[in-house]
Amino acid sequence: MAKKGIIVGLNINSKSEDFNELMIELENLCSACNIDVVGSITQNAKQVNRAYYIGIGKVEELLNIIKQEKADIVVFYNELSTSQLKNLEEKLNCEIIDRTALILDIFAQRAKTREAKLQVEVASLRYMLPRLIGSNENLGRQSGGVGTKNRGSGEKKLELDRRRIEEKITSLNRELDDLKFQRETQRNMRKKSNLPNVALVGYTNAGKSSIMNELVDIFKNSEEKKVFEKNMLFATLETSIRSIVLQDNKEFLLSDTVGFVSNLPHDLVKAFRSTLEEVCEADVLLHVIDVSNPSYKNHIKVTVDTLNQIGANDIPIINIYNKIDLVDEELLNDIVDDIGKEGIFVSAKKNINIDKMVKCICDSIFKDYIRCKLLIPYSEGNVASYFNNNTSVINTEYMEEGTLLDVECSNIEYNKYKKYVLE
Known part of the structure; x- marks a missing residue:
């Protein structure tokens, strides 16, 4: 059974529209923690009240709402000191937590x-x-x-x-x-495979896991390989990695990572830094944005700021504007006009423009691939098998001297098998 909660925010320096978005986010975080928000109190102030964080008049107003709505819990956007928590609990006779404690609780559940x-x-x-x-x-x-x-x-x-x-x-x-050592060992093994690494990043609940599952569906057809996805904040807390093998045998690794949120508590950033290292190792980042969310611009800023914070700001980014099936055509046109046509507009759930997204990924990570012809003696059928199983074979001819393959391959493969290449 959901708890009844009241959210409280103190606005000191933020613009009113930015502050409103933060309060909406707090309400969403409460929902993610099974708290039904039945009331909201905000205050503009020049400084914090040392005893209660908000002014005593607002505390009295809060007490009245608690009694009226029979609320079980009050959630403050701002981080509270021990004495403020104690004073508020004594005054309101109610459970009091701040946003950091709320996020920690969500993470613990997930x-x-x-x-x-x-x-x-x-x-x-x-x-x-x-x-x-x-x-x-x-x-x-x-x-x-x-x-x-x-x-x-x-x-x-x-x-x-x-x-x-x-x-x-x-x-x-x-x-x-x-x-961490085990994960680094696994990462080094993946590096030896020389497969490109693509990482999904973005605000929590933007649809990163849905995009991964759609690609797994299209190219793997394996239910057991899917990652957990649900329409809630922080459904994914750990990095999941899947190998995506395309129809032309090109292959890349796709990482699904923990979602970002504004003002993520420092202790959580520090604790999850090792998990986010997977992002820093990527060749390309897919920045997934939920365009059905009115706060999507703020979500973009939060993601970019977080990438800067973890040192991933120099990695090439492809913007993926997700959930277009939830936006009416007129509004979608306004969004396109507003943010420009750079990026791919998709719906992971409805499989809209996923093919365009895959092409964009391939154009980025396989741009250095080399097209060449190789003449492989029949006595070295294992080499021909390697190219047939691991690269994009465009054409095959059986010549007197051996198998003639017209292929697209990586630089590493090209150099390794250069002796078979027809100049």
Whole structure:
């Protein structure tokens, strides 16, 4: 059963339209965490209220809405200090969380692999640590405030708890380092295959997994190879890699990665940095954009900013404008006029323009492929078999001296089998 929630935002420096988009995003995050938003409170202010984050008048207004809507939880867009959380809980008699805690909760629910679970746990512990230390401010009141003996005892317990959390973080990071080493080994093995690497990136719920599954469907016809997809934020938390073999035997690796979101908590960026390394290794990025979402321009900015943050801003990008089946023709024409025709407009669900997208990918990653003719002696049938199974064979002729193949192949293949090439 969904919790009833109220969202709260304090606007200090943002433009009103940008701030409204952030609040819409917060509502979507709540929905992803099974919270039904029944009310919203916003405030424009020059500075934060140190006690409650929002002004006392807004706190009273919030209390009235909680009673009226029988709300279970209040979610603040802005990150709250320990004392603010405590003061708000006492005043409102309600569960209070901030956006960071909400995202951590979503990630914890979505994590499937051991690595994703460890990354979320590390981020959660890092989030908890300063709040544990911050609670020292109220230690005297919590222990009754009687003498230095009790306060010293409380401080020792706090220090012990802090040390245990730090030790746990260190232990989890060691395990993550082992998993990172395994992933690097796998990545190096993939590099040896010399296959181009294409990575799907974009805002969460833009349809990256749907695009991967559509390509798997078209070129692999294998249900077990599909990745999990659902119309919700952060359905994918771990990197999935699939080999896409085209009809002409050209092949590339396709990576589906964790979606981005505005102002992703620093601890989560740090925790998932190793997972996002797959993006940095790509030859081409497919930036998937949900054009049915009114905030798609902001989503583009968030993705570009995140790519800059992880050092992937120099990799060639193909913009894929997805979910055009959900946009009426007039609005779609306005969008095309607004952002230009650079990029591919597709619908992964309806298989619209997927062929154009594949051609665009191929034009980018196979542009250095060489077309040549090879004369392979009949005694070396294994070489002819290699080209038939692994490259694009345009024509085959059986000559007196051997098999004449007209092929398209990579530079590496060309140099390896150069002795068979007819100049």
